Amino acid sequence: MAGGRVVSCNNTNSVGGSNNLSVLLQSQRVPSSSEPMDPLFIPRPGSSPYSFFGIPFFPSLWGLGTRSMVSFEDVHGGNRSFFRSFDDEENGDEDLDEYFHQPEKKRRLTVDQVQFLEKSFEVENKLEPERKTQLAKELGLQPRQVAIWFQNRRARWKTKQLEKDYDTLQASFNTLKADYGNLLKEKDKLKQEVLQLTDKLVMKEKNNSELSDVNTVCQEPPQKPVDSDSPHSSYPFEPDQSDTSQDEEDNLSKALFQPSSYIFPKLEDNDYSDPPASSCSYGFHVEDHAFWSSAY
DNA sequence: TTGTGTTTTATTGCCTCC
DNA sequence: GGAGGCAATAAAACACAA
Numbered sequence: 001m002a003g004g005r006v007v008s009c010n011n012t013n014s015v016g017g018s019n020n021l022s023v024l025l026q027s028q029r030v031p032s033s034s035e036p037m038d039p040l041f042i043p044r045p046g047s048s049p050y051s052f053f054g055i056p057f058f059p060s061l062w063g064l065g066t067r068s069m070v071s072f073e074d075v076h077g078g079n080r081s082f083f084r085s086f087d088d089e090e091n092g093d094e095d096l097d098e099y100f101h102q103p104e105k106k107r108r109l110t111v112d113q114v115q116f117l118e119k120s121f122e123v124e125n126k127l128e129p130e131r132k133t134q135l136a137k138e139l140g141l142q143p144r145q146v147a148i149w150f151q152n153r154r155a156r157w158k159t160k161q162l163e164k165d166y167d168t169l170q171a172s173f174n175t176l177k178a179d180y181g182n183l184l185k186e187k188d189k190l191k192q193e194v195l196q197l198t199d200k201l202v203m204k205e206k207n208n209s210e211l212s213d214v215n216t217v218c219q220e221p222p223q224k225p226v227d228s229d230s231p232h233s234s235y236p237f238e239p240d241q242s243d244t245s246q247d248e249e250d251n252l253s254k255a256l257f258q259p260s261s262y263i264f265p266k267l268e269d270n271d272y273s274d275p276p277a278s279s280c281s282y283g284f285h286v287e288d289h290a291f292w293s294s295a296y
Numbered sequence: 297t298t299g300t301g302t303t304t305t306a307t308t309g310c311c312t313c314c
Numbered sequence: 315g316g317a318g319g320c321a322a323t324a325a326a327a328c329a330c331a332a
Contacts, residue, residue, distance in 0.1 A: 106305050106326045129317090148306060151319075156304095158320095 109149070113139050117146070121153050
């Protein structure tokens with residue numbers, strides 16, 4: 001192969017394991033001290049045994065750890081630049097020639113390359129042209145490969161971020177839902193309390209009214225002549241207008257059943273989910289409890 | 297071994313910015 | 315208009331259960 005050849009980014013790394021050359025090249029590799037001995041060892045991102053900052057980063061390990069990666073320094077037996085340049089390929093090996101003319105296949109980056117890129121991504125997830133060129137140079141990749149890696153990495157980060165946001169919103173929603181349920185229960189409880197108090201009040205009013213009527217009948221039989229012009233002509237037993245305590249209870253009763261009163265604003269005004277089923281559909285302010293306690 | 301699902305690398309087309 | 319970003323997608327590589 002003539003020198004000065006520039007291999008496209010799709011031909012720089014390797015081909016699949018079924019390729020004869022690949023097998024040949026792998027057999028020539030010299031495992032490094034930190035390289036897994038299992039040729040099939042394929043570390044996944046995030047589970048790498050390597051630590052980018054924890055151990056020395058061996059540039060000469062290009063192609064490390066994956067069966068599908070080919071290290072050119074292994075091929076040439078040299079210890080040249082880790083992230084080799086292809087400008088100085090000089091052999092006319094037919095196998096190599098055949099290899100490089102194979103249909104393009106995807107190749108995974110090495111663990112070290114990925115770690116290097118990950119670290120770089122952590123620093124800054126956007127790629128300026130200078131940094132792209134520098135990274136490409138250091139990693140022995142085409143600048144376009146670096147750009148693509150960052151592009152895909154940003155997409156993965158965004159997806160993860162969306163998942164996080166979703167979880168946060170879900171937790172928020174669950175909390176609000178629980179709060180809402182508790183409020184509904186409290187509201188029902190208060191409604192029941194209002195109903196009971198109302199019943200007692202009505203009952204008492206009724207009793208007082210009956211007692212008053214009995215007293216009136218027994219003590220003050222009607223003396224007035226029937227007056228056809230009188231508005232109370234059909235009602236022979238006029239209530240005692242001087243009974244102020246009775247007036248107070250009347251007012252209370254009116255207030256109780258006055259929909260527009262402050263004491264019992266209609267629940268429907270603020271409650272869209274639970275329309276009242278009973279005739280007693282008025283809520284009241286919690287602080288009015290004292291009023292009802294004292295009024296009874 | 298094979299079918300299937302997931303991950304990673306790469307392409308395409310569209311959009312925005314300078 | 316070119317460069318670069320993103321979304322959608324293809325396709326290879328890989329993992330794993332049956």
